[in-house]
Structures are given as structure tokens and as C-alpha cells.
Amino acid sequence: MTSSLKPTLLLDEQLCFALYAASRRMTATYRPLLDALGLTYPQYLVMLVLWERDGLTVRELGERLQLDSGTLTPLLKRLEQADLVGRRRRKSDEREVEITLTQAGRNLHERALDVPRCLANRLCMSADEFMRLRDELKSLAAQLAAPTDERD
Secondary structure (H helix, E strand, O other), rough: OOOOOOOOHHHHHHHHHHEEEEEEEEHHHHHHHHHHHOOOOOHHHHHHHHHOHHHHHHHHHHHOOOHHHHHHHHHHHHHHOOOOEEEEEEOOOOEEEEEOOOHHHHHHHHHHHHHHHHHHHOOOOHHHHHHHHHHHHHHHHHHHHHHHHHHH
């Protein structure tokens, strides 16, 4: 598929800049909501995954969040220091480190339930608009992850 877009190097016409600016503002919008929980945005993402499925390995968490272990390990150490998660080597395979929620981490889930509603109110989008935008962004991410020959 070829594009009919005219080549331009104007900043405001770049898709990458629009996504970058939106991502920075989205993270800034989350900041006060997450400060109240004692979490940074990346820590919140880790907690979301663990609330969905506790007991994942570092590798599984990294795959789910699309983060390498060099980025993930410091996040997990800080969450462990905050007593929200525990890290232990799996008995079945000592090379794998399993991440589990502590009681405090499970309890934080209740307090975090309000975050999506607060964000939705801030965005002033209908549920349909919200889901459509989310799905378009997921599709874009999948297209960008596909090998180049699959996109042509």
C-alpha cells in the first residue's frame, strides 16, 4: 500500500510528534491520580498486569509490557521496596524470577479502581470514542511491530 501523503518536514504535520505529544500529556494527566497511590506511570502499568494475572515471571511481565529486563528490574525493585510485590526464584527453574503481589499490592487494587473513571472524565470522550481510539492505537502498534515485508 502506497501513501498519497505529500512529503513534508513540518513538525505539526508529523504523526510521530502528535503521538509523542499526546503520550507525554497522557502521562502528565495520570501523574496526580497515581501520586495519590504512590506509583509512577510505569509502576502502574506493572501493577495493572499483576492485578490481571499475579505470579508472572520477569520475562512474562516484560513481554506483556513490551519492556526489556534492564528497564523492568529497577521498577520491580522499587515496587518491592514499597512492599507492593515480592520477587522470588521459581523452584521449578531457578533462572526464572516470579513476581507476586503482596497483601498491600492486592489492597492497592481497590484504591486504583477510580483511576480509569477519572481519566475518562478528563478526556471528555464517549465510551465509543475512547474504545475506537484505543483500538486504532493498538492497530498502529501492531502494524509497526510487524516485519517490514508484511506491511508492503
